[in-house]
Amino acid sequence: MNKNTVKFNNNDSPEFVSTLRQRVNQYFKDNQVSKYANNQMIVKTAFMLLLYFIPLAFLLSGLVTTFAVAFPLFIVMGFGMAGIGLCVMHDANHGVYSKNNNINKVLGFTANFLGAYHINWKIQHNVLHHSFTNIDEYDEDIDKKGIIRFSPHQERRSFFKFQAFYAPILYGLMTFYWLIAKDLDQLIRYNKRNLLKGQGLTFKKGLGLMMLNKTWYIALTLVAPIIVTGIVWWQVVLAFLLMQFISGLVLALVFQPAHVITETDFYKVDENGSVANNWAIHQMRTTSNFANSSKWFSWIVGGLNHQIEHHLFPNICHIHYDKIAPIVKQTAKEYGVPYHHHKSFGLALKSHFTLLNQLGTGSYDKKVKKLKTAPVTALA
DSSP states (O other): OOTTOOBOOTTSSHHHHHHHHHHHHHHHHHTTOOSSOOHHHHHHHHHHHHHHHHHHHHHTTTOOOSHHHHHHHHHHHHHHHHHHHHHTHHHHHTTOSOSSHHHHHHHHGGGGGGTOOHHHHHIIIIIIIHHSTTBTTTOGGGBOTTSSBOSTTSOOOGGGGGHHHHHHHHHHTHHHHIIIIIHHHHHHHHHHTTOSGGGTOOHHHHHHHHHHHHHHHHIIIIIHHHHHHOOOHHHHHHHHHHHHHHHHHHHHHHHGGGTSSTTSEEBOOOTTSBOSSOHHHHHHHHOEEEOTTOHHHHHHTTTTTOHHHHHHOTTSOGGGHHHHHHHHHHHHHHTTOOOEEESSHHHHHHHHHHHHHHHHHSHHHHHOSOOSSSOEEOOO
């Protein structure tokens, strides 16, 4: 079976899809607004970049010579990494930050300051996750190599009963794992699946660029601070690891409640590589929003608490999601399409960890009789 393609049912609610697209496009036309970044987005970008690069500049300036000063700088950089991931490189790597693709490429490259290789990220996120959301064996965001269970279609192991407790530790290791192992594993697998060609890369070129980027990243953020500050090496390593942990934890806690919660559906393709729903309906069933009424929260998480709007319209910059969200919600209501939403971030996290516990202990499986080709709706 071709793991690069899933057949969606285009006959499922086509009126909903066409009406929604028409209404959203009309919003931008009526208000004469570009779908790309605006001045507010540019200010946010500058803030998130400075949150990372100002502490780094101090570390490399020669002015910092004590661990007591260096340690909080690394902590701030950890939040800066998360800010870049949520608010800058995400839109850029979707190609929606600017009409100018060179600007998208430059800002998209900042993914490497998270320890990730931006080309791999684009394949995993743009191609696999957005195309095949919550489909087992296709969406790599829910495939955690048997160390955590994110879908009822995955095999349950005895130690998963503790996953709701150890998951935050794994989340904190996310960017560090990107740095040391994940990108190489992905590059090898994506080459075998001919996914690198879509990014204009050969395996040899991709490997060379990836290793180059990781070399300068480690040299800049770890080796150079050890040399310049004169601080004991293990203390700098400790601060570096904490920076990685903060960024990984923040990124994961924002992304996971968007898909892996008690309200969303999980799918497995049938023998023909098909699922029952239209692609847009599939996104609505597998995605959830949270804390949409909080403008400051939306600002700091890059609008990714509007995941429904993001998945339906990845060609629109996140700065506009709060404006089109009422259109999406109203249209979904008219056509009887689910619009999952939690009023607060806390409730979304509760739903996420509740599902992790249910999937880990097996209580979820006891409530669901069939886990083969039909969608499985999580039960609270």
